[in-house]
Amino acid sequence: SWTAIEHSLLKLGEILASLSNPQLRSQAEQCGTLIRSIPTMLAVHSEQLHKTGYPTVHAVVLLEGTMNLTGETQPLVEQLMMVKRMQHIPTPLFVLEIWKACFVGLIESPEGTEELKWTAFTFLKIPQVLVKLKKYCHGDKDFTEDVSCAFEFLLKLTPLLDKADQR
Numbered sequence: 001s002w003t004a005i006e007h008s009l010l011k012l013g014e015i016l017a018s019l020s021n022p023q024l025r026s027q028a029e030q031c032g033t034l035i036r037s038i039p040t041m042l043a044v045h046s047e048q049l050h051k052t053g054y055p056t057v058h059a060v061v062l063l064e065g066t067m068n069l070t071g072e073t074q075p076l077v078e079q080l081m082m083v084k085r086m087q088h089i090p091t092p093l094f095v096l097e098i099w100k101a102c103f104v105g106l107i108e109s110p111e112g113t114e115e116l117k118w119t120a121f122t123f124l125k126i127p128q129v130l131v132k133l134k135k136y137c138h139g140d141k142d143f144t145e146d147v148s149c150a151f152e153f154l155l156k157l158t159p160l161l162d163k164a165d166q167r
Helices: 002-017 021-038 040-049 054-067 073-088 091-108 112-137 145-153 159-164
Strands: none
Touching: 002 021, 002 091, 021 040, 054 091, 054 112, 073 091, 073 112, 091 112, 091 145, 091 159, 112 145, 145 159
């Protein structure tokens, strides 16, 4: 638990005070400071996941799903990559935003034909887009790992998933 880690850090601080090498003591104190900052970093990262920080991705996906459902995927991929580069969006959050936009489109579509169109767009066209995005994101770390991370984030958005599941 975090309490045990804090207790260990206190013991480490006591041991560090007795070190005679100032450079070693300084480096060890920096490590302790980094460890103490982990909860803050996690809290900030968690807040980023729950807000929609990239409405442009939503706009591009919703426009495509509404106006150009049967079009080629390449223009959509290029538009999305341009948005990703311009806004410096990390790949996991980028993929998450694409999925969120698809589910919002599905949730907000009127029942009947429009709902079927959004379902097809989400589950048939977007996987093709992700395959093409993988080719563009070769400079990033492993794209499959990023998609997996995005999927884990998506699973934490239970209200969105519940609402989409109702449709």
